[in-house]
Amino acid sequence: MKYIDEYRDKEIVLMLAEEIKKASTKPIRLMEVCGGHTMSIQKYGIPYLLPKTVELISGPGCPVCVTSRSYIDRAVAYSRLEDVIITTYGDLIRVPGSTSSLDKEKAKGADIRIVYSILDALMIAKENRHKKIVFLGIGFETTAPSSAAGIIKAQMAGISNFYVYSAHKVMPPAMETLIDEGVLIDGYIGPGHVSTITGDGIYMNIPEKFGLGVVISGFEPVDLMQSILMLVKQFENNDPKVEIEYTRAVKPEGNIKAQEMLDEVFEYRDDWWRGLGVLKNSGLKIREKYAMYDAEEQIEVEVEELKEPKGCICGDILRGVNKPKDCKLFGTVCTPSNPVGSCMVSSEGSCAAYYLYNR
Amino acid sequence: MKNQFDTILLGHGSGGKLSHDLISELFAKHFDNDILRQQSDSAIIENPGNQLAFTTDSFVVDPIFFPGGDIGKLAIAGTVNDLAVSGAIPEYLSVGFIIEEGFGFKDLERIVITMADEAKKAGVKIVTGDTKVVDRGKCDKVFINSSGIGILDKKDTHIISGSRIKVGDQIIINGSIGDHGMAVMAARNELNITADISSDCACLHKMIGSAMEASSQIKFMRDATRGGLGTVIAELAKGKDFGIHIHEDQLIVNDGVRGICELLGFDPIYVANEGKVVMVVAAEDAQHVMKALKKHETGKNAAIIGEITGDHKGKAWLETQVGGKRIIEMLSGQQLPRIC
Structure with missing residues (x-):
């Protein structure tokens, strides 16, 4: 398959492995921020190819995993309203809330529909004018522009029964907080898809303020090995900077049109991240002028009291302090078919990735 | 088949005349063989004096027609394969239909014909069956259950457990x-x-x-x-x-x-x-x-x-x-x- 096979070439991967081995003299801990990277690293068995000096840890870049239980609780509450249809990306429906989850509500008869794009949700809104269609807007800079586009489209088409419940978040505050909190990292494998939208400018603080390198990486094994090599070299030469490995998709300035759309519809707010707590200006709220599409503003609902599960260390795993295998619940009480914490739910969650590929 | 109905009605599952017509004019016609022809409550089959392999499987695929097959082909192949991988030679199958009221007759016929063709090609006999019709919305178009019997040579009984697997295989x-x-x-x-x-x-x-x-x-x-x-x-x-x-x-x-x-x-x-x-x-x-x-x-x-x-x-x-x-x-x- 063109544009993919080149990046899965065994010879190139093994050559890069050899170069990493030669370049790496002192122990280095690299965090892959993005859940897509975690999945790819586990799926291709990358850790097996690295020398003992290079350790990879998973970061907070799985949108489902960092979403708060109270978000799920509120979505559950919406789904219990007679006149509401919930539309959501598939990952979210199995995430446990305090006492229920969207798939449990679905089984009880709530109208919850899995969509692959916000445009499907808009279509459902058009076809069900007497119902309120709530789209669960989740994800980082990657998916937030499509939520913005959906809202703009709803306005243009005069659709008034469509609402977005935003849990959209932005990546840089989390990356900076982790270093600030003292998590031991020597460099970041930077998120590829986020950066296609934002460009590389958003990470400049990390080398300048914290002295850590960031290499924006693609998702194929050659990309990841190349990015690791670039980070190892930066580290060995004491030359931290922001570099783009994923040049076939990421431009330094990013996708300006998507950035404009984001800015048109959303504004920053402080937001709660699982494992990290409240981070300043890390969430995206729908602006006042689009408030008629904001589920939080328009649909009143009573939400149950928040309950956190005992023993779940998703928070520490998202901070890179612990690995999934350090959790007592991992693989025993908490499995993909019975997830306790959100990291076990999403296919990008580090617990799910470890469970499937590295148990 | 000649039928007065375009769709399946609840009455087709009632056990009365409509059921009888459906069985004789659709199922029995296409699945026809000496054992099925007896139309008794059980199929009586010769015991060949060997071990029997017995399996069952239900099919609920959505959509029922897809490139490369349909729910009927799936039912025959799925049951035949379960027997074959046990080391057995597939011989007899049962088929049970659960049909949603309002399901199109033409679609049902298409499925039945695929099943009959597939069974014939496979050299297995469909020897017993059942039909139920449920209210609209109580099942999705059609569900099929199929059981199968195969004959297993004593020397091949180890295959199912993998008990003879060795390093190097x-x-x-x-x-x-x-x-x-x-x-x-x-x-x-x-x-x-x-x-x-x-x-x-x-x-x-x-x-x-x-x-x-x-x-x-x-x-x-x-x-x-x-x-x-x-x-x-x-x-x-x-x-x-x-x-x-x-x-x-x-x-x-x-x-x-x-x-x-x-x-x-x-x-x-x-x-x-x-x-x-x-x-x-x-x-x-x-x-x-x-x-x-x-x-x-x-x-x-x-x-x-x-x-x-x-x-x-x-x-x-x-x-x-x-x-x-x-x-x-x-x-x-x-x-x-x-x-x-």
Whole structure:
């Protein structure tokens, strides 16, 4: 398959492995921020190819995993309203809330529909004018522009029964907080898809303020090995900077049109991240002028009291302090078919990735 | 058939005249054979004085028609294959239909004709059956249950347990993986994808028969249906005194299947097949078996994909296409809803 096979070439991967081995003299801990990277690293068995000096840890870049239980609780509450249809990306429906989850509500008869794009949700809104269609807007800079586009489209088409419940978040505050909190990292494998939208400018603080390198990486094994090599070299030469490995998709300035759309519809707010707590200006709220599409503003609902599960260390795993295998619940009480914490739910969650590929 | 109705009515399941007409003019007509013709409550079959293999399976696939097959072909092939991978020769099948009120007669007839054709080609007899019709909305179009009986030679009873597997044995699969699951996925219109993918749904017993003639050293067989190749391999290794090593670069994944897997984030080793058997064969016989498989259309792309190892006991390892290594776990939860 063109544009993919080149990046899965065994010879190139093994050559890069050899170069990493030669370049790496002192122990280095690299965090892959993005859940897509975690999945790819586990799926291709990358850790097996690295020398003992290079350790990879998973970061907070799985949108489902960092979403708060109270978000799920509120979505559950919406789904219990007679006149509401919930539309959501598939990952979210199995995430446990305090006492229920969207798939449990679905089984009880709530109208919850899995969509692959916000445009499907808009279509459902058009076809069900007497119902309120709530789209669960989740994800980082990657998916937030499509939520913005959906809202703009709803306005243009005069659709008034469509609402977005935003849990959209932005990546840089989390990356900076982790270093600030003292998590031991020597460099970041930077998120590829986020950066296609934002460009590389958003990470400049990390080398300048914290002295850590960031290499924006693609998702194929050659990309990841190349990015690791670039980070190892930066580290060995004491030359931290922001570099783009994923040049076939990421431009330094990013996708300006998507950035404009984001800015048109959303504004920053402080937001709660699982494992990290409240981070300043890390969430995206729908602006006042689009408030008629904001589920939080328009649909009143009573939400149950928040309950956190005992023993779940998703928070520490998202901070890179612990690995999934350090959790007592991992693989025993908490499995993909019975997830306790959100990291076990999403296919990008580090617990799910470890469970499937590295148990 | 000549019928006055375009759709199935509740009355077709009532046990009265409509039921009788449906059975005689549709099911009995197409499935016809000496045993079924007796139209008794049970099929009476000769006991051949050997061991019997007995299996059952229910089919609820959505959509019921998909490229490469339909729910009827799936029911016949699925049941035949369950018998064949046990080492048995499939002989008799039962078929039970649960039909939603309002289901189109033409669609039902199309399914029945596929089943009759498939059974005839396979050389198995449908000897008993049942029909129920449920209220609209209580089932989705049509569900089929099928049971099957096969004759198992005493010398082959070990195959089902894999008790003779030894370090060094080779692992063979009869072709590409993931075709069925992705064909069904693409046939649902939710994705707006047009892909050139066809289900691999097929009866495998003749091919398996040739392989068993070519070698008495086939030590284990399993059809890699739901959960895919990965789940079969992980299950086989679990709790055993050996490990399994699979070479990803030996696996065949067709381009269309790969494309959709990439798009949706599925791993093809966990995607369902309906015409694939995984075999464990003694190393010295592996090439004989490969030769026998390749003589059949269903086995022309057969490949040796791995071996039984003395290390990593109880675990299955995949050497990835880039030279990395990872564990193959059983699929937990579902990659896809209602694929068979």
